[in-house]
Amino acid sequence: MAAAAASGPPKIIDSHLHVWASPQQAAEKYPYFPGQEPTLPGHVEFLLECMGQAGVDGALIVQPINHKFDHSYVTRLLSPVMLENLECHFYHTPFGSVKSYSHSSMSFQDGYRAVRFNPYLWPSGQLMTNEVGKAMFAKAGELGAPVGFMCMKGLDLHLSEIEELCTEFPSTVVLLDHLGFCKPPKNQEEEQVFSKLLNLSRFPQVYVKLSALFRVSRCQYPYEDLSDIVTKVVSSYGANRIMWGSDFPYVVPECGYKEAKEAVWQLLQQAQLSSSETEWIMGRTVNQIIFNNPSSSS
Known part of the structure; x- marks a missing residue:
């Protein structure tokens, strides 16, 4: 996909954001899923404007619920002509659900790099460790595709499933969205x-993923109550297993896109991380696991 760049400043890569069609685009070609019409703008032109202002070089796009299982809008952004016109390299994931593929047909084309497991899209009463879930998780590992988990209702509700999958399929990379939705503990x-x-x-x-800070903080921007959490997560995992993400466009009305990046920088400074550790979190980690490229400047 993206060609290797010459050595230069470390690349800053947003590991978690969404894009969807504008109302005009939805009416003409990329319809929203019924009942999932967005309440705020999320078209790619707006994203590029925000990324430019914030000095962000690339992004891992997560398929939005607004288009559900229709990936045509995101796929459009992956075409060589579109990438050239946008003058930006995107790192994309289809991040579909259990209903997106059968394990036998699961494949990655058009630049898609990963899968997302949303436990709330499984059939009622079934777990992510059912036959289909395990088959898909195993297949993702065979394809070298990370599997993201969105534990929006609480990590504890799905912890045993994640542990079982990791134990049975150790070659499949796992991404935990938004700090596992763990807020600063109060009890x-x-x-x-x-x-x-x-x-x-x-x-x-x-x-x-050190992402969507506004979702896990109990405070307003700059989310200083997350300082202790960030320090402990880095200590346990190491900076090379952590990646920052904004959760654009939801973050824009919360604090602003540029400010979201700055909040992460501030938390990393409070944790007294080295410049190398900061580079891993701000771009090198996602670069390595998505493209097997650990270089921070490519």
């Missing part, structure tokens, strides 16, 4: 859940 029960997030680091294939 013993929340402390235990956060400890379980840290304990998942025993599986070397597990990576954590």
Whole structure:
């Protein structure tokens, strides 16, 4: 996909964001899924404007719920002509659900690089460790495609499933969205859940997204209550298993895109990380696991 660039400043890669069609584009060619019409702009031109202002070089796009299983809008952005016109290299994932593929037909084309498991799209009463879930998880590992987990209702609800999949299929890389949705603990029960997030680091294939800070912080921007969480996650996983993400465009009305990146920088400074560790979190980690390219400047 993206050609290797000459050596230069470390690339800053946003590991978690969404794009969807504008209302005009939706009416003409890329319809929204019924009942999932967006309430805020998320078209690619707006994203590029925000990335330019923030000094962000690339992005891992997560398929939005607004188009559900129709990936045509994101696929359009992957065409060589479109990439050239946009003057930007995108790192994309289809991040579909259990209903997106059968394990036998699962493949990655058009620049797609990963899968997302959304436990709330599984049939009622079934787990991600059912026959289909295991087959897809195993197939993703065979294809070298990371599997993201969105545990929006709480990591503890899905921890045993993730552990079972990691144990049975150690070659499949796992991405935990939004710090596993662990907020700064306020009681013993929340402390235990956060400890379980840290304990998942025993599986070397597990990576954590330091993303959507506004979703996990109990405070307003710049989300300073996450300082201790960030320090402990980095200590447990190592910077080379952590990646920052904005959750664009949802982050824009919360604090702004540029400000979201700056909030992460501030938290990493508070954690007293080295410049090398910061480079891993801000771009090298996602570059390595998506493109097997650890270089921070390519």
